Each structure stands twice: as C-alpha cells, then as structure tokens.
Amino acid sequence: MTDLILEVLSWMSILGGLFFMIVGTIGIVRMPDVYTRLHAAGMTDTMGAGLLLLGMCFQAGLTLVLVRLILIYAFLLFTSPISTHALASAALSGGVEPYTVPADRAGEFNSLNGGQNS
C-alpha cells in the first residue's frame, strides 16, 4: 500500500516536472526579451528540476541516493539564482534595453494606470 502511494506520488511529481520543463522551454523560445526569457528559465530551474528530483527521491527511498539527490537540488538552488542575476546585470551593463509596451499598443494599458492613479 505504501509502495503504491509512493509510486503514484513520484510519477505525479515527475510528470509535473516535465510539464514545467516544457512550458519553460517554450517560454524561452517565445518570449520577446532577454529579461523575460530569464523568467522562463527560472521556472525551468526551480519548478521543473525541483519536481523531477522530488519524484526521483520518492523512487529512491531512504538510501545514500537520497543524499545525492538532495545535494544536486541544493547546488541547483544556490547556483541558478546567482547565474540568473549575473546574466541580468551583465545584459543591463552590456546595453540591452528592457522590453516595454510598443507605442501603438499603449492605449490598451492606459485604463490600468488610470485606475491606479484616481
């Protein structure tokens, strides 16, 4: 019974991790700017990798493999925000302007700003 529950949990988290991976990669291809692409890549790093490694943890059980999986996740958890921050600051100092609303579509967002101001 416990084995069945663990199996179902691990497959659910592995499938969720794969979903987040695919969504993040589609976001990397489809987003308009470096900074918005960083958002999609962060989604891949945290949710995708976290859920996949969680599913593998459920499969592993209480062994030394679990320690290694937790180590991998700890390394990813430390290194992915650092590299994302370094990438964003390097892009900013390298002269890439952030993407803003194009001038011909600015009217669609005026109502939001007016609602906040009044």
Added chain:
Amino acid sequence: MSLAMTRALMGPTVYDRVLAVNTFGTKTVLLIAALGFLTERPEFLDLSIVYALINFIGTIAVLKFFEYRDLGWTRPPEAGSE
C-alpha cells in the same frame, strides 16, 4: 532540449545564447540523473553533481568575459530599428 538549442542558435544577443546554454546544462544534469535511475546505476548521480557545478562555473566565466572585455554590444541592427 531541442527548443533550448533553437534559442541558443538563433538568439539575437549573446545573453540569449548564454541563457539557453545554461538551461541546456540544467536539463543535461536532470537527464543524467534520470538515466542513472533508469539503468539502475546510482554512480550517475555523482556525475550529475559535477556537471551542475561545471555548468555554473562556465556560465559565470563566460559572463565575466563578456562584461569586462567590452564585447557585450552584439545587437544586430534590425533589432534596434523601432
């Protein structure tokens, strides 16, 4: 992984390429770990730990190079003509 490779090949700036290569490396780490599970060889997890560290150090090294050697401006002219 192939979609990340697409962005790495067609990305307009250097930073897009670095970002795509970083994502590709993360996916390779997870692929190595999953391969170790599928083939019942837990030594692969050590390989993926090492790969995660090398991926991070490589990303930081490339970014430092492009930030301090003043090679960051590689924007093509059609992206700036708004």
